[in-house]
Amino acid sequence: MSAPILWIALPFLTGALIMLLSSERFSAWIGGTVSAILALIALLIPIDTALLLGSLSIKISPAVQFFGRSFELNTADGSLLAIIYGLAALWFFGTEASGTANRFVSIGLMIVALLTASIAVEPFLYAALLLEIAAMLVIPLLVPPYQKAGRGVVRFLIYQTLAMPFILFSGWMLTGVEASPSDLGTTLQSGIMLSLGFAFLFAIFPLYNWIPMLMEEASPYATGFLLWALPTFTTIFALGFLDRYTWLRNSPQFVGSIQFAGLFMVASGGIFAALQRHLGRILGYAAIAQAGLLLLVMSLQNLEMVNLVFLTLIPRGLELTIWALALSILKRQANSLQFSDVQGLARKYPITTAALVFAHLSITGFPLLAGFPSRLALWQSLTNDSLVTLFWIFVGMFGLLMSAMRTLAVFVMTDDESAWELNESWTQILMLAIGVSGLFILGMFPQILQPLLTNLPSLFEHLGQ
C-alpha cells in the first residue's frame, strides 16, 4: 500500500461511495470513522518504514506515479495527516448533530482528499490546480439545489479561479529568478504575481468580502468547513513557497508586505466583527482575523515560525468546528442568525450558546482556552517588533472580544422569565461537550500537542531547520 493511495485515493473513493447512501446518520458515522482511522494510521504507522507485526511486515511506501508526475507523502507528513484527518473526523461526526444533509460528508471527504493531494503533488506548484478543484467541489455544499446562488458564492468562485493562474505563472517565473537572482525585473514581476495569487487564495483585504456574504446566505456548517479547510492547506502551500525560494523569505519587502496584510486583516476583522449584528457574519470576520494572524506568524523570521503556524492551525480547526456546529443548531431553531432572532436563546439552548461563546473567546485568545498559547507565543515573538504592530493586533483581538461580549449579552437578554430548558439532542450535547473540553485541554495543557508538532518542521527543509 502506498501513502497517496491510503490518504488520497481511499478517502476520495469512500466519499464517492457515501454519496450513494441515503441515510444521514450512517454517512456521518462512516465518514467520521474513516477519517479517524486514517488519522490514527498516520499517527501510529510511520510512512516508508517497515514494521513487523509478528510474522507480518507492513510498509507504507511514500510515492505513487500519476501521469508522469509523483504524489509523495513522506515520514514527516505523518503528523500533518493525523491533524488533518483528525479534524476532518470531528467535522464529519458533527454533521449529524448539525443536521447537514448527507452529501456534506461525501463531498467533504473528497475535498479533504484533494487538499491532501495538494500537499503531496510534485512539483508542488500543481497544488494550485488541486486547490481550485477542491474550491469548486465546495460549491454544492454552499448552495443546496433548492436555493438560488447568492453573490457570496459567485465571488468565492471568481476569486479562487483567479488565484490559480497567478500562482502557476509566478511559480514558473520563480524558477527563472532562481536561475538568475540578479534580474530585479523578473523578481519583482514574480513577486507581484505570487502576492496576487495568494491574496485571492487567502482572501486578503479587500478580497475577503465573500466571507461575511457567504456566512449570511449559506449553511454555517458548510461555510465553517470551507473556512477551515481552504486556509489550512493554503497556509501549507504558502509555507512550501517560502521554504523553496530563499530570496522570498529573505526579502524584507516581501516579509513586510505579508506582515502588513496580516495586520490589516487582524485589525479590520476584529473591528468589523465588533460592529456586526449577525452571528454568522461575526464568525466570518473572526475567521478573517485568524487568517491575518496566520499571515503575521508567517512573516516571523525565526526558527519557531513553522511550529507557531501549526500551533495556530490546530486550535483553529477545533474552534471553527464548535462555532459552526453551534450556529447550525441555533439556525435550525431561529431560522436566522440576526441578533434580534437569537435573543434570549441561552435559556432554551444553554449548551449550544455556551459552546459558541467559548469557541469565540478561544479565537480571541482568551486565557485557559485553546487559542491562548499560540497568541501568547505570537505576542512574545513580536515584542521585538514595532509597538504599532502590537497595538493593531491588540485592536483586532479587542474587537473580537467585544463581539463575544455582545453575543453573550444577546443570548442572555430576554424579558421572558421562562425556565431554563435543555433542547439540544444528546448527539449535539456530546459533540459540543467534546469540543469545548478540547478547547480547555488545549488551552491548559498545550504540551499535549508537542508529539504532533515535533516532526512538522522537518516538512520544510529550510524553514524549520
Added chain:
Amino acid sequence: MLPEIVSWIAVALILVTATAMLINTDWRISLGALALQYLAMLWLVTRHLPFVMGSAKLITGWMVVAILGMTRLGLTNIEQEEDSFFPRGEFFRVALMGIIALVTAGAAPRIEAAIPGLGLPVIAGGLLLIGGGIVHLGVTSNLLRVILGLLTMLAGFEVLYAAVESAILVTGLLALVNLGLGTIGSYLLLAGASPLESEEEL
C-alpha cells in the same frame, strides 16, 4: 509563413468572439462565440503542445459549451433572461475591448522580448482572452456570463501556459478545472430553479 498567418487569423477570431460575447445578450450567440474561441485556442496551443493535447483542450471546451447550452436551454424561467450588465451601452463595451486590444498590442512585443520563443500571436491571443474574460467579469453579475468570463480568462491562461509547461498532468487538471467550471455553472443556474424534491432537503 502559413502557420504564422493562421495564427494571426486565430488572434483576430479571438478578438471578434470576445467582443461578441461582451456585446450580445443572447446566450446562444455567446456560447457559439465561446465554441469558436476554443477553436482559435486549439491552433495557438498547438504552436507549443502536441496536437493531441491541444485537441483535448478543444474537446473539453466544447463539452463545457454543451453542458452550459443544454442547461440554459432547459431553463424557462424568464428571470434568467435578465441581464445585469452595467453600464449597458454597447459602445462602452466595445471601447473596453478596444482598450484590451491596445494594451495587448503594447504588451505583447515586450513579453516576447522578455520570454523569447513564445511567439507574438500566442502572446496576443492569450492576453486578449485574459483581458476579455476579466472585462466580462467586471461588467456582469449574471451567473452564466460570470462562468463565460471565467472560462475565457482560463482559456487565455492556458494558451500562455501551454508555451511554458507541457506536463500531461497539468493539461489533465486544467481540463478538469474547465469541466468543473462548466458543471458548477450549470448547477448554479439550476439551483433554485426547480421545486423542492423532498421535505428532508429542507
